[in-house]
Amino acid sequence: MSGLTSGIYLRGNGYDTVIIDLNHTLGGACTGWVRKGCYIDGCIHWLTGTNTNSSYNELWTDTHAILPNTDIYVQEDFSVFDFGGGKKITIWADIDKLENELLTFAPEDAKEIKKFCKMIRRFQTIEGPVDKPVDMMGLGQLIYIGLAMVGDYYWANKTAKIDAAEYGKRFTNKYIRKIFETYMAPGYNLMSMLYMLAHVTDKNGGIPIGGSKAMADRMAAYYTSLGGKAMLGKEVEEVLIDSGRAYGVRLKSGEIIRADWVVSATPVETCLKKLLKDQYKVKSIEERLADIKKYPIYTFSTVAFKVSEDLSNRPLGRHVFLDKPIELDKAYDGITFRNYSYDKTMMRPKGTSVLQASLMGNDDMYFYWKKFKEDGSYREQKEKFGRIMQSAVEEICPELRGKLEIIDIITPCTYERYLHSRNGSFQGFIHTSRGKSLMQKGTIKGLEGFILSGQCIFYSGGLPPAAITGRFAAQRICKADGVKFISPSKEGFRIPDALRRKSIQ
C-alpha cells in the first residue's frame, strides 16, 4: 500500500519509478487469493476514509484505490458479541443505536456508557495530518492546525495512556467488560479503540466492494497506466550506499538496480536490520524493537471455510465466547468470525459462502507457530489447528455440521513469509498505554537519497498510515529535488518529460 502510493505520486510528479516486491502481485498485505474456487479476502475489515467528507478520502481517490464507480459496503452492524446463552451485544455502526443498545443491555452502567459514547462522538471529528508531513508545513499552517486541534490532542493524549481492558473495569456489567478486554488485540490503548469506533460509527469505515485484492489491483492498474514499472517476485537483499548516499539496491539474484532515490516500504525491521545491514539506527524504532512487551505486534491464526450454504442472512462480524478455550500459546476464549456473503462479487460457487474464523494474538502466537516451523511439524500442527477450529465452529453453529470445508489456514508464519514482517505482524506496532505515539519522518540521519515509509513508522499501522507515509515519501523527494509536488485531486497529474527522474522503491 505504501509502495504503491508513493509509486503513483512519484510517477505522477514526473519521476521514473520501479516498484520491487518479493511477491508476484502488488499490494502487500492488502490482498486476497483464491482456493477451491473461493476468494479469500486477506485484509480490509474497515477502511478509514470511505466517507467523502473525510480527509483520508483524498488519498484513496488520488491513488484510484476508490474510483467514482467503486461501491462501498457500509455496515449497519459492525460486529456482534455473542456471550452464549442468548446474551448478545451488537456494535452498531451508528453511535445513537450503539448507545441505545448498551444502555438497554446494561442500564446499571448508564453513566459510564454515556461518557464512553460521548468520547466516540468526540473522536469522530479527529483526523491526523494527511495533506503533508508536519515538518513540511509553514508557520501559518502549523499555527492554524495547532489551534484547531488543541482539544483533539488533549483527548488523544489522555486516552492513549489508558489500557482499553483496564478502562473496561469501570463498567459493572461483566459482558461489557468482556468487550473491552477482547475487542482490540491484547494491549491496545483506549485511544485506538475510540478511533476505530469513531470511524465506523461515522460511516467512515466502509469496505470497497470486491475486497482488498480488487482495491490493490485498481491502484496497480493506475500506477502502470501512468508508466510506472514493477519488478515482481524479486527480493531486495541490500540497499547500496556510497559516501552516505543510497544509489540503488542489490537483489537476491545479484542484479543491481541503480536509482537517484530509494524508498523502502518493507516492514521497518527488515529494512533496518537486513537491507541496511544494521548500520543506521532510528531511535524510535530501536526502542520498539527492544521491548516487545511495551510495543507488541498484532497477528492472527485463521481458518478459512467454504460453507455449502448461503450465509447472507447472518452477521458479517461476530465474536463468540467459548465454553472450552482453544489452547495455542495461551488459552483463547473467543473466536472472531467474518462472513463474506455481504459481497456478491467475490468469487465462490453459487449457494456457498466463505467464512473465516480467527484467533487474535501477539508476538507469543508467532513464537508458538515458529517453533513448529523449526522442528518440521508445522504442516501437521496447522492441520490439527484446522480440526480444532472446525469442531469449535460446529459446536457454535451445529446447523453447519457437514457443510464446512477447510480451504486455507493462515498463521503468523504466513504473514512473515509473504511480507517479511516482524513476528508475523500485519499492523505495525501496537500502541499500548505505556508506549509512545509513533510519527517517524522516514529520513535517516547520515543517509541521503533514502526514505523509509510504510505502516511501521506511523501510529499503530493500518492502510491509512501506509498510504500517508507513501505520499509523504513522494513529497519529501519532490521537496529535496525542488520539484513542486502535484496532487491529482488538486491540480491533476502531469508527467513532464523534463522532470523525469529515476527513483526506486
Ligand SMILES: Cc1cc2nc3c(=O)[nH]c(=O)nc-3n(C[C@H](O)[C@H](O)[C@H](O)COP(=O)(O)OP(=O)(O)OC[C@H]3O[C@@H](n4cnc5c(N)ncnc54)[C@H](O)[C@@H]3O)c2cc1C
Ligand atoms: C487479516 C488482516 C486484516 C486487516 N484489516 C485491516 C483493516 O480492516 N483496515 C486497515 O486499515 N488495515 C487492515 N490491515 C492492515 C493492512 O493490511 C496493512 O496495514 C497495510 O497493508 C500495510 O501496508 P504497508 O505498505 O505498510 O506494508 P505491507 O503491506 O506489509 O507491504 C510491504 C511490502 O514489502 C515487501 N517486501 C518485504 N521485504 C522485501 C524485500 N526484501 N524485497 C522486496 N520486497 C519486500 C512485501 O512483499 C510487501 O509487499 C489488515 C491486515 C490483515 C492481514
